Amino acid sequence: MATQATLAIEASDLAKSFGETTAVDGVSLAVRTGSVYGVLGPNGAGKTTTIKMLATLLRPDSGSAKVLGQDVVADGDAVRQRVSLTGQLASVDEDLTGRENLILLARLLGFKREPAKARADELLEAFNLADAAGRLVKNYSGGMRRRLDVAASLVVRPEVMFLDEPTTGLDPRSRNQVWDIIRALSGAGTTILLCTQYLEEADQLCDGIAVIDHGKVIAEGTPAQLKASVGSAALHVRLLEPEQRPEAERVLAGKLDCSVTLENDPAALSAPCADADAAASAVDELGRNGIEVAGFSLGQPSLDEVFLALTGHPAEEQAENGAEPQKEEAA
């Protein structure tokens, strides 16, 4: 079939329970070959369980999945030949050095002794870990450990790479490094399935996104489609004085005749509005009411809003992590 040839991952109705807990409750995915696909959801949504089933580490209770045309249950070994997994916990051995980790994996993947060393050194160089090659991984920083982890998945270039929350716990600079690596990998032709709880990350990297909550896919599409699905553009306003927000909410609601959303940022609020003139006069009205505006913009809704609209609850840790990258980029 023509569609199968272009799909790297096809999952249909995957389900998995652990005792009483249903971790994944009927997830279907279709990931095009060569794309970066995001599985976006809060902690405990079922992302890791889904990725483990696709990477053949867990057997689904029901449903089926094919990776590169091969069934993850019946042809698990064939799938393992062509994919690699970077787990949520750094999947490297802390008690070995970075170089020993890569040599071990190269040996396990069939390299002979000398080529294994050469491949390890090549990867250490490419991932800027050559200086730390001889140090035990337990003494690595979070960012270095993650880079080694990704390098370990690339000893042989996989056709499909599963990345489970690759930037969780990283500082912004390390996170940007990992993003660059992911883009480079995608550029080299590897299909990437990325689990993340950071909306910003999915927005930055992914061609397609499945939003997952309580083990179910609740929305699917490109980042732009998902944003559009929530509705039209919105006016975002940031106030100088957070205390004035209730007043600002009343003014905007009256002027634009709509319901106003209060953001996590105590000084920010937003309202659906497609018309630039109406937006300008609404901001004007704030000024006339003595409310000082620090900044405003008219734009597409953020993925945060998408998430809220879809699930009825904000993405977890949104205030801590989702907002931070934006601050950093503005700086």
Place this chain on the structure above:
Amino acid sequence: MSTDATTQTTAAPEGAAVRQAVAVAERPPRASAASAALAFGWRGMLKVKHVPEQLLDVTITPVMFVLMFTYLFGGAIAGSTGEYRDFILPGLLVMSVTFTTVYAGVAINTDLTKGVVDRFRSLPIWRPAPLLGALLGDTVRYLVGGTVIIVVGLILGYRPENGPLGVLAAVGLVIVFSFGLSWVFTTMGLIMRSPNAVMNAGFMSIFPLTFLSNVYVEPETLPAGLEAFVNANPISHLVSACRGLMDGSVQGSDLVVVFGTAALLTAVFLPLTTRLYRRG
């Protein structure tokens, strides 16, 4: 090399360098079962290299055992320390090495608490390789432990009648048996919740097995029920076989029991361990 990891500045990896590193299309043929297992054995050795202190339990403990049992009980049990030393040395060889097998389960349980096992399980390798390799690494520990016992014995005046070859054969036999026994503890290691729990349960099973054997006393001195148990205990047969190999009076029946037990334990627990490991 004392630079703190967090303060060390490393530039972002160049996208181009990464692209180049992954552009390599080389995909070597799949690793053979043996080379995969050996690679895991190498991993075990590296851990010893980086943390040599972990050999303490296979070096200091045997020395303590030999000194304690020989001088504490020798006079009371056998009438002289020299005689008891000759009696107990093969038994201590068995005891100190079989004790070490518990750590195979502790190690695998510790591994499971870390992400690295997920990577191993996602590799296209022969399924039992990580487990078999780890035990291959462990046999080196067994060898070290066995050697320490023999050396301490020689220092204290032990002179095995059957010479070096007999001693080597005895050490080899203990290692074969321990290899089989280790699979029981790796299974425990995959079922239990924490390394500590494995350690406790492991020693709770290995203590009675080694003490209720002929390691310390002749079974004839025991009450009838206990004597029957001791005589049936495979550890007793292992001890008898070792004594026999070292003094030249080995019984074929003891060897059959030892090899048979090792084979049976491996046949039952290796597939079980592999299955459990696969499920994670």
